[in-house]
Every structure is written in structure tokens, then in C-alpha cells.
Amino acid sequence: MKINKKDMILIGGVLLLALIFWLIPFINQKKDSLQKEEQQGMLKITVDGKQYGTYSLSKDRTIEINDTNICEIKDGKVTMTEADCPDKLCIHQKAISTKGGTIVCLPNKVVLEIESSEKPDSITY
Ligand SMILES: [Zn+2]
Structure with a gap:
């Protein structure tokens, strides 16, 4: 199996997307705790x-x-x-x-x- 440049970009893009989706809960959590602080x-x-x-x-x-x-x-x-x-x-x-x-x-x-x-x-x- 030969991986060409196009496939590499595709794989890279999917990995990047996965990383973003993995990070979203962490970002939201941080926002929630900030909002809690404000509500005090x-x-x-x-x-x-x-x-x-x-x-x-x-x-x-x-x-x-x-x-x-x-x-x-x-x-x-x-x-x-x-x-x-x-x-x-x-x-x-x-x-x-x-x-x-x-x-x-x-x-x-x-x-x-x-x-x-x-x-x-x-x-x-
Ligand atoms: Zn009174």
C-alpha cells in the first residue's frame, strides 16, 4: 500500500479534528468554572x-x-x-x-x- 501526499493531508486533517474534539470538553469545563466564579x-x-x-x-x-x-x-x-x-x-x-x-x-x-x-x-x- 502506497500512501500519497493527498492521503497524508487527509489523515493529518482527521487527526487534527480528533484532537480538537478531544480538547473541547476541557475548554468548556474551564469556561464553566469561570462562569461559576462570576455568579458568586x-x-x-x-x-x-x-x-x-x-x-x-x-x-x-x-x-x-x-x-x-x-x-x-x-x-x-x-x-x-x-x-x-x-x-x-x-x-x-x-x-x-x-x-x-x-x-x-x-x-x-x-x-x-x-x-x-x-x-x-x-x-x-
Ligand atoms: Zn425587621
Whole structure:
């Protein structure tokens, strides 16, 4: 059997294609992990219209807000665990996560909101 130049190019092309298809899952995996990183939002706490602080959702922690409220970050979810407001509505609000959401404590003017890293900070005071 004689392999001519045309066959060589064909074989080379097939091998190259195989290599590309073999590499695609690796490239996609890398992209996925990058996107995951981006989806990790930040918790922004606002008190009386002023920014109190921003906290990463990827780290579990408890945050005391001015002796009036305590919120907790756990497994990427944020809940209000304690509040001295009379209605306690904020404690009963659903946990917020990277998907977004807001928890508001009206009597104490405390707002917890998720700042997704996907959209730029466009809020100006
Ligand atoms: Zn409250």
C-alpha cells in the first residue's frame, strides 16, 4: 500500500479534528468554572440609604448591623436571623441568594440585597 501526499493531508486533517474534539470538553469545563466564579454575588447592606458594607456570599459568616439586626450568610444564602423591629417581617422573609432578591427591614431601614457581579454597579448616591 502506497500512501500519497493527498492521503497524508487527509489523515493529518482527521487527526487534527480528533484532537480538537478531544480538547473541547476541557475548554468548556474551564469556561464553566469561570462562569461559576462570576455568579458568586456580593451581599450589599444598606442602612438608611447609606451603604453599610458588602460581603462575599462564598464565605459563611454572621454580620451584625448596628445592634439592630443580625444577618447570616450560609451556603451562599442570606437570611435575617435577628432583629429588634416590632414586626419581625424581615426574619420571615425568604432567604436571598446569588439568583438575587432583597430583604428589607422597614422599621430599622435595613436593606439586604444581592449585587451580582454580572452587572456593573450603576447605583449612585
Ligand atoms: Zn425587621
